Amino acid sequence: MNMQAEMKKITEANRDAWNEVMPRHREAAGERWDKAFMQAGFVCMREHELELLGRTEIEGKAAAHLCCNNGVELLSLKNLGAGECVGFDISDAAIREARERAGRCGIECRFVRSDVYEIGPEYDDRFDLVYISAGGLGWMPDLKLFFAKAAAMLKDGGRIFIHEIHPFSETLPFDDADDADALRIVGPYFKDEPYVEYGGLDYVGKASYSSAKPQYWFVHTIADILTGLIGNRLEIEHFSEYEFDVSAGHARVERARAGVPLSYIAIGRKRGGPSSA
Ligand SMILES: C[S@@+](CC[C@H](N)C(=O)[O-])C[C@H]1O[C@@H](n2cnc3c(N)ncnc32)[C@H](O)[C@@H]1O
Numbered sequence: 347m348n349m350q351a352e353m354k355k356i357t358e359a360n361r362d363a364w365n366e367v368m369p370r371h372r373e374a375a376g377e378r379w380d381k382a383f384m385q386a387g388f389v390c391m392r393e394h395e396l397e398l399l400g401r402t403e404i405e406g407k408a409a410a411h412l413c414c415n416n417g418v419e420l421l422s423l424k425n426l427g428a429g430e431c432v433g434f435d436i437s438d439a440a441i442r443e444a445r446e447r448a449g450r451c452g453i454e455c456r457f458v459r460s461d462v463y464e465i466g467p468e469y470d471d472r473f474d475l476v477y478i479s480a481g482g483l484g485w486m487p488d489l490k491l492f493f494a495k496a497a498a499m500l501k502d503g504g505r506i507f508i509h510e511i512h513p514f515s516e517t518l519p520f521d522d523a524d525d526a527d528a529l530r531i532v533g534p535y536f537k538d539e540p541y542v543e544y545g546g547l548d549y550v551g552k553a554s555y556s557s558a559k560p561q562y563w564f565v566h567t568i569a570d571i572l573t574g575l576i577g578n579r580l581e582i583e584h585f586s587e588y589e590f591d592v593s594a595g596h597a598r599v600e601r602a603r604a605g606v607p608l609s610y611i612a613i614g615r616k617r618g619g620p621s622s623a
Contacts, residue, residue: 353487360561361436368439375550380451383451389422394588395509410432410475415437423477424454431454471501473499476506480509482510485562494578509609515599515609517532518599521595549593589606
C-alpha cells in the first residue's frame with residue numbers, strides 16, 4: 347500500500363470509530379450543551395485559554411476549527427465575537443450533532459464533514475485563526491502534512507492556536523488503568539508506531555465498550571509539534587504548559603499536583619514566503 351492509501355486507511359478507520367462513539371457521547375452529555383448555548387454569549391473555554399485567545403484579537407475574524415467534534419468550541423469562538431466560523435471534522439455523527447446544535451441555539455457557524463487532509467483549496471488563505479482543541483492532533487498519521495494544511499488555510503499574519511493534551515502525559519496510566527500509582531511511567535514518550543485500539547473512546551460517559559474496528563492514535567512529541575509548526579511558516583509566538591488535564595483521562599494525575607505537564611497552548615503566526623517543510 348502506498349503512503350496515501352495507508353493514511354486513508356487510518357483516517358477512515360478513525361472516522362468509523364468516531365461515528366461509533368458519538369451517540370454514546372451525545373447520550374451521556376444529555377441536554378447539557380444545548381442548555382449552555384441557549385444562554386447568550388456562553389463560552390466553554392477555561393480562563394487561562396480565554397486570556398490567550400483574547401491576545402489573538404478574534405473579534406470579527408474568520409475562524410476555522412480543525413477536528414471540531416460536536417462544535418462546542420467553535421460555537422464559543424463565535425460567541426467571543428469571531429466573524430465567519432467553519433468547523434471541520436471527519437465524523438459524520440459529530441458534524442450532524444454540531445450542525446443541529448448550532449441551528450437549535452441560533453449560532454451562525456458552518457460545519458463541514460471532511461478529513462483534514464482533504465479540505466479543499468477553496469478554504470486556502472481564508473482564515474485569521476485556525477483553532478485546534480484537546481485530542482485532535484493524536485489522530486493525525488502525518489503531523490507535518492496536518493500543519494501544512496492548517497498553514498495553507500491561514501491568511502498571511504493569521505494565527506494557529508493549539509490547546510492540546512501534553513504528549514508527556516501519554517507515558518502515565520489513564521484513570522481506568524489497573525495501576526495503583528498514577529505517576530508511574532507505563533509507556534514510551536518516543537513512539538513511532540500508533541496505538542491501535544478497539545473501543546475506549548467514551549471519555550464523556552466513561553462507559554467501557556469494545557469495538558470490532560480499530561482506531562489509530564499517534565503520540566507526537568513536543569519536538570514534532572514545534573518542528574511541524576516552524577517548517578510550515580508558523581512562527582511560534584507563545585508556548586505554555588499546564589497541570590490541567592484536558593484529555594478527560596488523567597484526573598488522578600491532575601489531582602496529585604505533582605508538577606506533571608498535562609496540557610499546553612501553542613500559538614503560531616503565519617509569515618509570508620515558501621515553507622521549508
Ligand atoms: C477528541 S475530539 C477533539 C474535539 C474536542 N476537543 C473534544 O474533546 O471532543 C477528536 C475529533 O477529531 C476528529 N478527527 C479524527 N481524525 C480526523 C481527520 N483525519 N480529519 C478530521 N477530523 C478528524 C474526530 O472525528 C473527533 O471528532
